[in-house]
Amino acid sequence: KAGVTQTPRYLIKTRGQQVTLSCSPISGHRSVSWYQQTPGQGLQFLFEYFSETQRNKGNFPGRFSGRQFSNSRSEMNVSTLELGDSALYLCASRPGLQQETQYFGPGTRLLVL
Amino acid sequence: AQSVSQHNHHVILSEAASLELGCNYSYGGTVNLFWYVQYPGQHLQLLLKYFSGDPLVKGIKGFEAEFIKSKFSFNLRKPSVQWSDTAEYFCAVTLQTGANNLFFGTGTRLTVIP
Numbered sequence: 001k002a003g004v005t006q007t008p009r010y011l012i013k014t015r016g017q018q019v020t021l022s023c024s025p026i027s028g029h030r031s032v033s034w035y036q037q038t039p040g041q042g043l044q045f046l047f048e049y050f051s052e053t054q055r056n057k058g059n060f061p062g063r064f065s066g067r068q069f070s071n072s073r074s075e076m077n078v079s080t081l082e083l084g085d086s087a088l089y090l091c092a093s094r095p096g097l098q099q100e101t102q103y104f105g106p107g108t109r110l111l112v113l
Numbered sequence: 114a115q116s117v118s119q120h121n122h123h124v125i126l127s128e129a130a131s132l133e134l135g136c137n138y139s140y141g142g143t144v145n146l147f148w149y150v151q152y153p154g155q156h157l158q159l160l161l162k163y164f165s166g167d168p169l170v171k172g173i174k175g176f177e178a179e180f181i182k183s184k185f186s187f188n189l190r191k192p193s194v195q196w197s198d199t200a201e202y203f204c205a206v207t208l209q210t211g212a213n214n215l216f217f218g219t220g221t222r223l224t225v226i227p
Contacts, residue, residue, distance in 0.1 A: 004156075033214060043203065043217035056214050090157065092215075101147070102215060104157040 002027065004093050004105030012111045018079040021108045025072050025093030031055075032074040033102060034066060037088040046089075049074050050097050078110075086112045115140050117206050119218035126194050127226050134189040134221050136178075136204030143209040146187040148178055151220075152200040160202070163187065164209075174198070196227045 005024045013019050025032050033056075034046040045058040049068035066076040072093075078085055088109050092102035118137045126132060138144060148160040161172025168180040178189045187204060203220045207213040 035215070035217075042219045043205075043215075045214040045216070048214055058214070092157075097213070101159055101162055103159070104149075106156040 004091055004103055006089075006091050006105040006108050008108060009106065010109050010111075012113065013081050014113050015081055015083060017081050018077060019081060019110060020075050020077045021089055021091075021110075023074045023076075023091030023093075023105060025074070025091075026103055029093035029095050029103075030072050031094045031097055032068060032072065033092045033094075034074070034076050035090040035092065036060075037090055037107070038086075043090070046076065055097060081112045083112050086110060115216060117204055117216050117218040119202075119204055119221050121221045122219070123222045123224070125224045125226065128196055129193045130225075132189070132191040132194045132198070132223070134202055134204075134223070136187045136189065136218060138185050138187070138204075138206045138216075140185075140206060140208060140216075145207045145209060145213070146178070146180060147205040147207075147215070148172065148176070148187075148189050149203045149205060149217075150200045151203065157203070160189070194223070194225050196225045199223060199225045 007022045031050045033048040037043045048056040052068045063079045068074045088107040090107045091105045094100040094102045116139045120135050146163040149157045150160050161170050163170045163180045171177045201220045201222050204218040205215040
């Protein structure tokens with residue numbers, strides 16, 4: 001099976017812009033989670049989607065949003081970018097919402113100038 | 114507050130040395146425990162996991178971890194490291210009930226000197 005894929009892999013934006021990142025889960029996986037990785041804060045949970053519904057949300061401002069499509073692909077959007085949003089954004093998938101291992105994609109590295 | 118602590122931020126070892134990375138968590142409920150590894154330029158990969166049963170868990174590449182419930186710990190061990198083990202290691206926890214997203218520790222960077 002192909003792994004979790006994320007596009008784009010690298011992105012440069014300026015403050016105030018918005019950005020959309022995409023994640024395709026492993027085939028058959030219906031749950032997609034998003035995490036932000038920064039040197040200062042480490043890995044932090046953003047949100048999780050299952051069956052096109054947000055099931056769980058981390059402690060991030062409303063500028064961070066996401067959605068999931070019927071084919072389980074997910075997008076996350078960050079509006080009004082700030083310098084502090086520069087990070088590696090990781091997507092992870094798992095079959096459902098039960099006690100299952102999450103498998104991570106390579107991430108999208110976002111640089112905000 | 115819920116937290117995962119990895120006290121070693123950077124560990125430097127020579128090849129063939131033994132490794133132990135500490136991980137302690139602070140959660141009120143029953144947890145699942147994970148160690149993930151991030152090799153330079155690569156994505157996070159699962160090393161091993163503990164859900165229930167034998168508290169000594171064996172993972173890939175010769176790694177193992179022991180869950181000690183009384184100490185809220187899940188330390189990662191390897192008897193003899195190789196240069197290729199150079200990577201960042203993350204301990205993570207999910208709750209067995211309710212929202213079960215991963216809570217990560219801050220990571221431990223391991224450098225193995227040939």
